Amino acid sequence: MQLNNFMREHYHNLQLRLPLFYSWDIGIRFELGVNWKSEYDYPNNPYVLGCYNRAITLFEAIHTLNDEIFVVMDIHDVKNNRNLKRKLKNFPRYVNKSLLLKLKHEALPYIFPEDNEDGKLITHRFTLQCKTSDLNYMPLLKAICNQDLGLKPRISHSVYFININRKTIFQVYDDRGCDLLATSPAAIKDIYKKHNDWILDYDRAEIDKVFNRT
Template structure:
């Protein structure tokens, strides 16, 4: 299955772009980082370990090892591609090397059209369809959480994990939180209940409305 076909069939009119939660009617926004303190400027501090734990726990609750997923990575670069080669060195370390030939590439209009300099940039989208077990997701999730914390390794590109069978989209945007989208409330009702205390309070009222009929 092609990513575009999957999106057209299940998420018609949704663009994979930030912020996902506010672009779809069925979703949950989780808080990852809690109780940050200014002295937490070293690796594996309590704040960042908490971020890692929540991100990995949610990922594993959504993606069984043998399930088929799309891993989608968006790199925003100058149209001349001068930084693309250097940036791509970061992606292969998380993939089973035997699957690199499966990675598909497409060049898209710059994903953030509100930017005044959109004509200078382009979005390179790389997509891999594989099993969850083929992807080294733990270090990648940690690197995404690190990106705004001054910790290494860090990963500063947009990455979306799409479960083909469950029809969910999971996106960790940074240490603050992550978005989970679904085609129906029932598909993620178990996650909503099990990790209810991780839901971002700012959006809780709207999220609760979605799941009221399934309580």
């Protein structure tokens, strides 16, 4: 299955761009990083370990090892940049090299047109279809959490995990939190219940409305 076909069938009119949660009616926004302290200026401090634990726990709650998934990475760059391959150097760390032959590339108009008045920017979308078991997801999630923490390795590109079987979209946007979308409340109500304490309080009222109707 192609990503575009999947999106048209299950997430019609949804554009993969930040912030996902505010662009779809059925979703949960979770808080990852909590209880930050100024003295946490070293790797693997309690704040960082808490971020990792929540991101990995939620990912594993959504994806079984046999699920078919799309891993989508958006790289925003200037047009005709010859250094694009160098910016993808981290991708092979997280999947078997043989799978990279299936990696698909699409050059898209910059997905934040309001910030591209001079037209110099473009979005490169890389998509890999694989099984969850093919993905070294733990270090990948940690690298995404690291992007604003001054830690390495880090990935500052937008990465989306789309579960073909469960029809969910999961994105860790940075150490602060992550979004989970679904095509129906029933599809993720188990996660809503089990990890209710992790829901971002700012959006809790709207999230509760969705799941308390079912």
